[in-house]
Every structure is written in structure tokens, then in C-alpha cells.
Amino acid sequence: MTAYPMDLGLFVDGEWLGAAGRDTVPVLDPATGETLGDLPLATRADLDRALAAADRGFREWRATAPEARAAVLSRAAALIRERIDALAAIATTEQGKIIAEAKGEAMAAAAMLDFQAGEAMRIYGRVLQRAPGTRSLVLHQPIGPVAAFCAWNFPILNVVRKLSPALAAGCSIILKPSEETPGSAVAILRILAEAGLPGNVAQIVFGVPDEVSRHLLASPVTRKLSFTGSVPVGKHLARLAADTMMRTTMELGGHGPVLVFDDCDLDRTLDMLVTHKFRNAGQVCVAPTRFYVQEAIYSRFTEGFAERTRRLRLGSGFGADVQMGPLANPRRSAAIAELVEDARAAGGRVLAGGDRSAGDGFFFAPTLIADVPSSARAMNEEPFGPLALTQSFATVEDAIANANRLPFGLAAYCFTENARRQNLLADAIEAGMVAFNGTRLTWPDAPFGGMKDSGFGSEDGPEGVAAHLVTKSVHIS
Incomplete structure (x- = not known):
């Protein structure tokens, strides 16, 4: 109708x-x-x-x-x-x-x-x-x-x-x-x-x-x-x-950190994260945004994320095969463009997307930028759009420090099969909601909210x- x-x-x-x-x-x-x-x-x-x-x-x-x-x-x-x-x-x-x-x-x-x-x-x-x-x-x-x-x-x-x-x-x-x-x-x-x-x-x-x-x-x-x-x-x-x-x-607002450890099921993790990152064109307060990936699998992660991102079909939300629609208003596409250029100037590598789509409407291509330094604006300001940012880490302590670095504390995501590590991360991460090996945070019977x-x-x-x-x-x- x-x-x-x-x-x-x-x-x-x-x-x-x-x-x-x-x-x-x-x-x-x-x-x-x-x-x-x-x-x-x-x-x-x-x-x-x-x-x-x-x-x-x-x-x-x-x-x-x-x-x-x-x-x-x-x-x-x-x-x-x-x-x-x-x-x-x-x-x-x-x-x-x-x-x-x-x-x-x-x-x-x-x-x-x-x-x-x-x-x-x-x-x-x-x-x-x-x-x-x-x-x-x-x-x-x-x-x-x-x-x-x-x-x-x-x-x-x-x-x-x-x-x-x-x-x-x-x-x-x-x-x-x-x-x-x-x-x-x-x-x-x-x-x-x-x-x-x-x-x-x-x-x-x-x-x-x-x-x-x-x-x-x-x-x-x-x-x-x-x-x-x-x-x-x-x-x-x-x-x-x-x-x-x-x-x-x-x-x-939020700026969701994602900690990806080398013992995760990588293909399954990538399938979930790319879908969840670009849900609603990334205009989600609990969207995964800062992807911290353990060094041993960093290259495979960024390559797999970029490949899946480039395959996403962009268009009207009513299109039968469309996987991501437009941004909600022209302010968002302009803001994302500024963040992309700043990250690129800071040394980030654009592996997928990176620009506005031609034609009518408020479209911006789903974008992955690798090796983004922590000084880049996008690593400190909530992008609220189709922008994924990656860094590598060496130790669990590094991952926790990265996750807790910002004043935001809404949602966080962790991918690891190590139960002892899951318990440690659940205690240490400063966020009102934490998901392990999955991306769903909203349930009718569960509290939804943040800290900091x-x-x-x-x-x-x-x-x-x-x-x-x-x-x-x-x-x-």
C-alpha cells in the first residue's frame, strides 16, 4: 500500500x-x-x-x-x-x-x-x-x-x-x-x-x-x-x-567497540558483523563501529569485511534485493563524508565505499576504513552512519583499554570462544550492554541503557x- x-x-x-x-x-x-x-x-x-x-x-x-x-x-x-x-x-x-x-x-x-x-x-x-x-x-x-x-x-x-x-x-x-x-x-x-x-x-x-x-x-x-x-x-x-x-x-549516544579474538569463528563473525553494522544504514545507537581485531587474524578480518561490504546492494528500502537504504536526512550523508575524509587524511585505508552515491536521495556507500588512528575524529565522535573502523591489538589488556577509551558506554560486542576471557571481559568492559558471539541486545524482558x-x-x-x-x-x- x-x-x-x-x-x-x-x-x-x-x-x-x-x-x-x-x-x-x-x-x-x-x-x-x-x-x-x-x-x-x-x-x-x-x-x-x-x-x-x-x-x-x-x-x-x-x-x-x-x-x-x-x-x-x-x-x-x-x-x-x-x-x-x-x-x-x-x-x-x-x-x-x-x-x-x-x-x-x-x-x-x-x-x-x-x-x-x-x-x-x-x-x-x-x-x-x-x-x-x-x-x-x-x-x-x-x-x-x-x-x-x-x-x-x-x-x-x-x-x-x-x-x-x-x-x-x-x-x-x-x-x-x-x-x-x-x-x-x-x-x-x-x-x-x-x-x-x-x-x-x-x-x-x-x-x-x-x-x-x-x-x-x-x-x-x-x-x-x-x-x-x-x-x-x-x-x-x-x-x-x-x-x-x-x-x-x-x-x-554510543560508539560501540567490537573485540574480535583469534579463537572466534571468523566467517560466522564476519557475516554477523557486516549485517549488523549496516543495519538501518548504521544509524543505530548500539551499532558496532570500532572494530578491534587481534593481530593474528587482522588481515583476514579486514579482507573478509571489505569483500562482504562491497557486495551490499544499496537502494530504496522498498527494493526487493536491497540490503541498505538511504540515510535519513542530508545532514547524515554530509557528516559521514567529513569523517571519511578526516580518517583518510589521518592515514586510514579505505577498503570499501567511502563516498556518496550518485542520484537523488541521501545515500552513502557502506564504508570500511582500516588502520584508523585513535586521533581521527571518527574514532572519537559517534559516526551514526554506515562507517566501520578497524585497528589491530595484541593483548586482552590492549583490547579492554581500547574498548573503554571513550566516554561512551552504551553497547559493546566480543567474539571469543574462551569462557574465562568472556567472564573477564564481561566484568571489565564499561558498557550497559555487552553481547558475546552475537549481536542482539534488544529483548522485551531485558533492560536497555548505558553508562558514562x-x-x-x-x-x-x-x-x-x-x-x-x-x-x-x-x-x-
């Missing part, structure tokens, strides 16, 4: 609001550069109305029985599965990822809703024994209205990742997705409304990011901030949130709901 044109708008207090009386921004197709539609931006009055509705919605939703909250989330999961083709088409059209990845993203979102529906029924407290006739209780209660901001790279999953734990916990939420990928968020909100969610419980606004964030975070209505995005913006929002001692969950500059707090799993709860002790005499 055709994903666009579609009705783009704000969802405030149960009402869809269009462009009348509001500024708009164009939404672009990254595969062609053409305009898909115009997105209305919230006015200050719209934001005030959303805050007032979220305040009322929180009082209503927290008083809703957990099984009723769970039923809404479960119905939404079922509707996503029924409409997976339509949802995936929207995401591919506005974000650029290949259609198979968009379908996988939608299925992951449905699984997350199902899991958090169960968590709505598992918010437990404790009874502490005291003298006969007295009790102490420990209660976990919803924190209140949430202001949530999410990035464009996973326009379905990021939206559900913000909504599902907040709603399971009993919170209301005002969501500001990216203005570059609004259609997926609009579609998810329509599904939740159809599943029975009251209109004042979850709302969606778009606007100038700094203006929206300042307005929502300055309000006494807002009790929690949840943000997915870059480190500089995350630090800025955290400073705003500190003025009201607001609870925060920050999922920020990559943020704090966890999404997904029981930890995702816990981040939306406050603890209260009650002593009864």
Missing part, C-alpha cells in the same frame, strides 16, 4: 489537530528527497492544553485497574501485528530503512507492548512485619505525567519504547517524536486510541525541539523526563530537568516500568 500521503497532526486531549492556524514543516522521503507532506507544529496554547489534559489523564489512568491497563496494551500489540505491512511501509517511506527491517521493528514493538502489559500486573510492594496489630508497607506508585522525546532512527520502536512502560505503570505521557519521521508515531497513537486508551492519557506533539522541551519541562505538571537522542541534547535536557528535581531516563556519557536509567524489561514508579513507605500503628 502507499504509505503517504497520510493525515499528519497533533493528538491533544483526545483530538487530532491539523495545520490550520499552525506553522508547518515538510516531511521528506530520504530515498528521493521529495516532500511527502506537511507536519503541523504545536503552539504554546497546544502545549498548555496537552499539559492540562495529561494532568487529568494521570488521575484517571492511575485509578484504572492494572488488568484494564494491560488489556489496552495487549489490544494495541494485536493491532500492530494485524497492520504490520502498513506500519512498515510508513517507516520505510519516511525514514529509509529497508522494508524487512521495518517489519522487524514493528514486530519488536508489538512484543514490547505485550511484555509491558504483563508488567502492569506485576507491580508489587512489600509488607514488613512489626509488633502485632501494626504493619509497615512498601508501595510502588506511578510517578505522574511523563514528557518523552525520541529519535527518528526507529520511528515505530522508539515510540512504543516510551509509551509502553509509562502506560503500564499508570502514568500519562506527552510524546514528542522526531519531526522527520512523524507518520509512524501518528499511526501508533491511532492504534492505541482504537485499543481503548483514553485521549488524555497519551498525547503527541511536534514542534521546535528546544521550545517544546523547555515548555514541558518547566511545567509543574511534568514529573518525569524520558529522552532518546544525542549526548549534547541529553545533557541540556538533564540540566532543565534538574530545576524541578525531575526523575529522568536518558538513552544517549551514554546516559543512565533503563528502558525495557521490568526496569522500564520501575523507572516510572516512586517508592513510598507506609507505617500503620
Whole structure:
């Protein structure tokens, strides 16, 4: 089906609001550069109305029985599965990822809703024994209205990742997705409304990011901030949130190190890593980026990685044989080009790709650069694109030092069959998530989050709901 044109708008207090009386921004197709539609931006009055509705919605939703909250989330999961083709088409059209990845993203979102529906029924407290006739209780209660901001790279999953734990916990939420990928968020909100969610419980606004964030975070209505995005913006929002001692969950950038030891299954490792590196054109916060490879297999690794990279087919995400789509916007292709030139000037060897693709759209060839010195910009700044960088190492200590060198601490990957080494690396690597001999880090029942500059707090799993709860002790005499 055709994903666009579609009705783009704000969802405030149960009402869809269009462009009348509001500024708009164009939404672009990254595969062609053409305009898909115009997105209305919230006015200050719209934001005030959303805050007032979220305040009322929180009082209503927290008083809703957990099984009723769970039923809404479960119905939404079922509707996503029924409409997976339509949802995936929207995401591919506005974000650029290949259609198979968009379908996988939608299925992951449905699984997350199902899991958090169960968590709505598992918010437990404790009874502490005291003298006969007295009790102490420990209660976990919803924190209140949430202001949530999410990035464009996973326009379905990021939206559900913000909504599902907040709603399971009993919170209301005002969501500001990216203005570059609004259609997926609009579609998810329509599904939740159809599943029975009251209109004042979850709302969606778009606007100038700094203006929206300042307005929502300055309000006494807002009790929690949840943000997915870059480190500089995350630090800025955290400073705003500190003025009201607001609870925060920050999922920020990464620069994923990959440690490849000479006892790994090299061909299997290469097959996994090349596929995972260029998933979503490398626009993934947990993407493997810095590949540190033990000296004995370094040449074989770089040759095999380059060969597989050159074979990747680039094109529109709807192409039947396409393996990597365009970058999401022109900023990314320009940024990657600068990083490639800097790495080349620093002495790196471009073994595959290295340039923008000709024609319309925001395409950049999947790129491998070997022997990149640690001083190169790409080894210190998150590339967030189809750029893989390699260095060799001699000892386990060298590998750990390389992995922990940067202030990022989101995701890391290790490939070794040595169990003792796996235990050592699991303890030593400074990252919120570490994968051994595999690349999957996202599971509905596992926490997702980082450390150091990559943020704090966890999404997904029981930890995702816990981040939306406050603890209260009650002593009864």
C-alpha cells in the first residue's frame, strides 16, 4: 500500500489537530528527497492544553485497574501485528530503512507492548512485619505525567519504547517524536486510541525541539523526563530537568567497540558483523563501529569485511534485493563524508565505499576504513552512519583499554570462544550492554541503557516500568 500521503497532526486531549492556524514543516522521503507532506507544529496554547489534559489523564489512568491497563496494551500489540505491512511501509517511506527491517521493528514493538502489559500486573510492594496489630508497607506508585522525546532512527520502536512502560505503570505521557519521521508515531497513537486508551492519557506533539522541551519541562505538571537522542541534547535536557528535581531516563549516544579474538569463528563473525553494522544504514545507537581485531587474524578480518561490504546492494528500502537504504536526512550523508575524509587524511585505508552515491536521495556507500588512528575524529565522535573502523591489538589488556577509551558506554560486542576471557571481559568492559558471539541486545524482558556519557536509567524489561514508579513507605500503628 502507499504509505503517504497520510493525515499528519497533533493528538491533544483526545483530538487530532491539523495545520490550520499552525506553522508547518515538510516531511521528506530520504530515498528521493521529495516532500511527502506537511507536519503541523504545536503552539504554546497546544502545549498548555496537552499539559492540562495529561494532568487529568494521570488521575484517571492511575485509578484504572492494572488488568484494564494491560488489556489496552495487549489490544494495541494485536493491532500492530494485524497492520504490520502498513506500519512498515510508513517507516520505510519516511525514514529509509529497508522494508524487512521495518517489519522487524514493528514486530519488536508489538512484543514490547505485550511484555509491558504483563508488567502492569506485576507491580508489587512489600509488607514488613512489626509488633502485632501494626504493619509497615512498601508501595510502588506511578510517578505522574511523563514528557518523552525520541529519535527518528526507529520511528515505530522508539515510540512504543516510551509509551509502553509509562502506560503500564499508570502514568500519562506527552510524546514528542522526531519531526522527520512523524507518520509512524501518528499511526501508533491511532492504534492505541482504537485499543481503548483514553485521549488524555497519551498525547503527541511536534514542534521546535528546544521550545517544546523547555515548555514541558518547566511545567509543574511534568514529573518525569524520558529522552532518546544525542549526548549534547541529553545533557541540556538533564540540566532543565534538574530545576524541578525531575526523575529522568536518558538513552544517549554510543560508539560501540567490537573485540574480535583469534579463537572466534571468523566467517560466522564476519557475516554477523557486516549485517549488523549496516543495519538501518548504521544509524543505530548500539551499532558496532570500532572494530578491534587481534593481530593474528587482522588481515583476514579486514579482507573478509571489505569483500562482504562491497557486495551490499544499496537502494530504496522498498527494493526487493536491497540490503541498505538511504540515510535519513542530508545532514547524515554530509557528516559521514567529513569523517571519511578526516580518517583518510589521518592515514586510514579505505577498503570499501567511502563516498556518496550518485542520484537523488541521501545515500552513502557502506564504508570500511582500516588502520584508523585513535586521533581521527571518527574514532572519537559517534559516526551514526554506515562507517566501520578497524585497528589491530595484541593483548586482552590492549583490547579492554581500547574498548573503554571513550566516554561512551552504551553497547559493546566480543567474539571469543574462551569462557574465562568472556567472564573477564564481561566484568571489565564499561558498557550497559555487552553481547558475546552475537549481536542482539534488544529483548522485551531485558533492560536497555548505558553508562558514562551514554546516559543512565533503563528502558525495557521490568526496569522500564520501575523507572516510572516512586517508592513510598507506609507505617500503620
